[in-house]
Each structure stands twice: as C-alpha cells, then as structure tokens.
Amino acid sequence: MDGFSPAPSVTEVPETAERPTSMALVDLGARTVGIAVSHLREVMAMPARLEPLPSSVTGVAGCVVLRGQVIPVVDLAAMIGDSPALDGGKARIVVILCLQDQLFGICAAAANRIVPAQDIRPQPIRNAATGLRETLLATFALIGAEVIPILDVPALAGLGLPLSRDDRVTTSSFDRTDQFLLFEMAGISFALPIIEIEATVPETEIERKGMDSRYCDGTLRRLGREIAVVDAVRLAGLAPGNPRQGRSSAVVLRLEGERRIALRADRIYDITHIRQGDIAPLPRLVCTRPELFSGVVPREEGSAYFLLNHAALRADPALLALGATAMVSTADADLAGRAARAAALRSDLALLMRAGEDFALPATEVREILPMQAAHHPSGRLGHLGNVSHRKRLLPIFSLAELQGLPPTTFDHRAAVVVTRVDGDDIGLAVEALIAVEHVGSYGGKTGPSRNFVYRKMAADQGLLRLLRIEELPLGR
Incomplete structure (x- = not known):
C-alpha cells in the first residue's frame, strides 16, 4: 500500500462490526480504495473543467452539473496526502456518492470493478492515528491477495463538505428507482440490476475449450469453476459479430441452481439509478431477440442503455445448457465438496x-x-x-x-x-x-x-x- 504511514498502534475491530457489503474498487491514481455499493449513485465522465465552488474545506475542487443539478466535487487523493488526481489529467471520472439524501462527488482515475460481499474479508485492524488519512481510510479488507483500504463515506461527508440534496427524494414514491450496473460490448451499453449480479470479473483469459456456439466464446475460471462466456450482442442479435478469443472482463450471473454464465464485457464502467419512467419499450425490429430486454433508456447524446431482462436470461434454454458447464474444478477439493453439498440441497x-x-x-x-x-x-x-x-x-x-x-x-x-x-x-x-x-x-x-x-x-x-x-x-x- 504505497504512501501509507505506519500507524502508531493497532486495535481490533469488535466482533460485532458490520458485515461487509459489495464494494466498488475505485482507482484514485496513487491507490485503489473500496467504496460500499450502497453509497454509489453513479459515475460520470470528468468534464473539461470543474465549475468553481467557494469552500474553506481542504480538498473541495469545484462542482459539476449533472442533469441540471449542481454537485460538489472533492479531490480525495489530495485530501489523504497523495498526488492530486486533478494533476496531470489523471482524473477521468467523477464518482457520485450518496449519503442518505445528500450527494457529492470524488475525482478518480477509474472505477475498476464490483466485488461481491462473499469475496471480501474485513481485516481486524484499524488505524489508531488521528490524521485525516487515518480517519477516512480507517479500515481494511483483503480482496484476493490485495489489501484495500475502505473509504468511510459518512466520515468524509462529516468534514463539513458542501453537499447537494438528492433530487430523487422529491419524486413520486411509486416511480421505482433501481441501481444498475452498466457494461459495454462492441460499443453497445447494457444494464443489469446490481441485485441480479453474482460478481464482476476483471480482465481474464478466455479459453476456447472446444465450445461450439454462435454466441459463446469459451470459458473463464472463477472460484474453481469453468463458466461459459457469452457475447450478449450476438445472443440478442443486435449485431452479427464474430466469435472472439483472448482476454476479456465479464459479468457473472447465476441461473437456476448452480448454473452460471458470464456475459462478456469490453469494459464495466458505471453504476447508475434508472427510474421506471425513464425506460422506453424496445422496438422489435432493433434486434432478433427483443424478449431478452426489459426496455431501453435513450440518452441525450443519441446513445442508449439496453436493459437486459434477467428473468428471460434465466429461462433461455440455450443459456441453461451453457450454464450447466460451470462445473467445479477438482483442483480445489474443498470448494468442490462444499459446492456439491450445496447443489444437493437446493x-x-x-x-x-x-x-x-x-x-x-x-x-x-x-x-x-x-x-x-x-x-x-x-x-x-x-x-x-x-x-x-x-x-x-x-x-x-x-x-x-x-x-x-x-x-x-x-x-x-x-x-x-x-x-x-x-x-x-x-x-x-x-x-x-x-x-x-x-x-x-x-x-x-x-x-x-x-x-x-x-x-x-x-x-x-x-x-x-x-x-x-x-x-x-x-x-x-
């Protein structure tokens, strides 16, 4: 963890500490931090310039205008003593955070991936120092082989930052709002409810393994399983395309029982809220499989989000057959035993x-x-x-x-x-x-x-x- 000063002492986290939730890993430039998905509103591209916002609080960099709403932005890297994200063009996105009904943003280089709760191991250490860095990054988690500091969003908001009231709290309570993960394939943006996603997988090797399908590119390995990798563009008939090989990111979905598939992604780039009233019907002539979509969200710049229908994906016979290939590798006997017992007890x-x-x-x-x-x-x-x-x-x-x-x-x-x-x-x-x-x-x-x-x-x-x-x-x- 480059740049961390050694804490003078370490105290244990009480056993009653809150259990982990899914985390988004955000690259600030000099380090990566974890942010609870429950605090994420959405991610937007960094504008050419931030609008000025007078504030005496260290780190307030300005504000952005998002769909007519002014949202304060802070340079978190500079606040914790790292090289400012705004220096040298490192900041390419603004991550919009939500605390109750208040919004603010942080500058970042990239939003890397979402890690499900089961893959996060909180560590029984806390920074006992009282500096700003130790206050904001007080706890840690082990994700894979990487130790990630976790951003304390309430502590950050409690520093006296200017905050913007979330306009969504004034909308009708019957206009349902959901969190969606956005990912892109072949230049087409897809959206899936976060609650339906088992995990996101960073760029990894796709093995052909003799898979013979118009829209399956091979398999990837995750937690001892070989999971079929599906191209949603070809599956839905949005474009003919050609089977691909090599490396790719992916979004893992659980089908029925222990069956899983992975939707291939060129990039996993955003978390956003989509209101039911923003969803338009998908014209049937746009693709060959319109039943695989819940609708489409048109964007001002002419693009659109295609909302995948997770229920239709789960019921698709071809995907169910591919999902059955997600067998547990015998290389991990312990995981194989646990998965077999779980499969036996549906x-x-x-x-x-x-x-x-x-x-x-x-x-x-x-x-x-x-x-x-x-x-x-x-x-x-x-x-x-x-x-x-x-x-x-x-x-x-x-x-x-x-x-x-x-x-x-x-x-x-x-x-x-x-x-x-x-x-x-x-x-x-x-x-x-x-x-x-x-x-x-x-x-x-x-x-x-x-x-x-x-x-x-x-x-x-x-x-x-x-x-x-x-x-x-x-x-x-």
Whole structure:
C-alpha cells in the first residue's frame, strides 16, 4: 500500500462490526480504495473543467452539473496526502456518492470493478492515528491477495463538505428507482440490476475449450469453476459479430441452481439509478431477440442503455445448457465438496437480511424485492407500517423487526421490502438492509432450539443467523 504511514498502534475491530457489503474498487491514481455499493449513485465522465465552488474545506475542487443539478466535487487523493488526481489529467471520472439524501462527488482515475460481499474479508485492524488519512481510510479488507483500504463515506461527508440534496427524494414514491450496473460490448451499453449480479470479473483469459456456439466464446475460471462466456450482442442479435478469443472482463450471473454464465464485457464502467419512467419499450425490429430486454433508456447524446431482462436470461434454454458447464474444478477439493453439498440441497439458498438483527429467509419464500417507499393507512396491528399500491393490488407492509419482538428500526436508503406470501396473500416485510443471497446450513435437526438458526456455508463469517419461518409470523395480533 504505497504512501501509507505506519500507524502508531493497532486495535481490533469488535466482533460485532458490520458485515461487509459489495464494494466498488475505485482507482484514485496513487491507490485503489473500496467504496460500499450502497453509497454509489453513479459515475460520470470528468468534464473539461470543474465549475468553481467557494469552500474553506481542504480538498473541495469545484462542482459539476449533472442533469441540471449542481454537485460538489472533492479531490480525495489530495485530501489523504497523495498526488492530486486533478494533476496531470489523471482524473477521468467523477464518482457520485450518496449519503442518505445528500450527494457529492470524488475525482478518480477509474472505477475498476464490483466485488461481491462473499469475496471480501474485513481485516481486524484499524488505524489508531488521528490524521485525516487515518480517519477516512480507517479500515481494511483483503480482496484476493490485495489489501484495500475502505473509504468511510459518512466520515468524509462529516468534514463539513458542501453537499447537494438528492433530487430523487422529491419524486413520486411509486416511480421505482433501481441501481444498475452498466457494461459495454462492441460499443453497445447494457444494464443489469446490481441485485441480479453474482460478481464482476476483471480482465481474464478466455479459453476456447472446444465450445461450439454462435454466441459463446469459451470459458473463464472463477472460484474453481469453468463458466461459459457469452457475447450478449450476438445472443440478442443486435449485431452479427464474430466469435472472439483472448482476454476479456465479464459479468457473472447465476441461473437456476448452480448454473452460471458470464456475459462478456469490453469494459464495466458505471453504476447508475434508472427510474421506471425513464425506460422506453424496445422496438422489435432493433434486434432478433427483443424478449431478452426489459426496455431501453435513450440518452441525450443519441446513445442508449439496453436493459437486459434477467428473468428471460434465466429461462433461455440455450443459456441453461451453457450454464450447466460451470462445473467445479477438482483442483480445489474443498470448494468442490462444499459446492456439491450445496447443489444437493437446493432448498438451502437463502436471502440474508438485517432487521434489528440478522435473519435468513429461504429463497423459495421470496417473491420479489422492492425499494422502501412511503406506506399509508397503518392499522395499528403489530408491526403494520401501512399499505402501498403494487401491481394493481394493495400490499400491506410490516416491520420485520417489530414482528420479531425487536425495537422499531430506522429505515434509510439501504432499506428494502421483501415480498412473501402468507395464506395466499402477498405481504411486504420491511428490513433495514439486504446482506446477500447465499447457501446456509442448519446447526441441528428439525426440532429443538437449533432448528431456528443457520450459518453461512460459503462465507468466512459463519456466525449464527435466525431462520425466518413465515408461517410463524405473528400476523394475527
């Protein structure tokens, strides 16, 4: 870690420290830092010049205008004592961060990739020094063989930076906003909901391995698996193209069970929010497989984002067949054994979420996940927050924490509503945050106290989680 001064002392992170979330790795020029995906709003190109913004706070470089909104920008590299990102043209992008309903940006050289939570190992060290660098980069994580400092976004915002109120908080609560990952292939931009992505893979070798397909270029290796690499451009018929070989980045999607595919990417370049009202229908004559898209987002400069339909990709017979090639390599016997056990127990996949404490809900019980929104007309029943209109029906929303006898929780931008079914009716469970979708294991049999707890099979953190049993929710009170 070039440029880090040795800390005078080291203290352990309490065992109760928050579990990792997915991280975006951002290159500041002199170093790479990790930023929780929950704090990312989007990434924009660095303008030719920043607009002036008077401020006495060190590091404030100016502001940018994004879709009519003025957003302050700081040179984080300069703030932590590195060579300023704005010197020598190193800053090529502005990463827009969101803290609750406040926005600001940081200058950066590149947004490299997204790392899923299961690939992040928080390290039990903290900088004990009190300098600005140690305040902003107080914790670390091991990602692969690389030690990455994690940016404390609340600490950065708390330095007195000028902040801009997020215009999205004034939009209708029924105009759904989602986080999307943008990637480019053959000059065409694709978008996928972040929640549907298992991982992003930096540039790696693509092995042909005798794969015979109009749109499959070979396989790549990840976590002991050989995963088929698919060209979305040829798959959808957006352009004929030619099969490629060599190196490429990729976006890994889980299909059914243990099947996976990787969508090839020339570059993975942005995280953005797309409102449902911004999505236009895709003209059927644009490509040969329009059913693989949820729509298109036209851009002012004449380009567009093509929104891939993850449900259609999961159901495509050809992709399912290719996904079956994601076999576990025998070179990793331990991983192979764990994956085989996970595949044998299809029902052990669970949604992990936080609502006062951590819960695991069997994936088979999850109908969909919605963003948190204002609910109306609470009935006074235990945990009932009110109702929302959804899919032309009224959906009652309950606080999961209160249903479990825990103190009421505060819902912020990380909150979500998990839709499940009780006695034939859909209900929404409001949770503080979603943690992951992972395989879990039971500590005991089907009876006794241990039946109510599970552990994370594929994670380094195998602490206890409460197993949420929908049929036992106290909804009649």
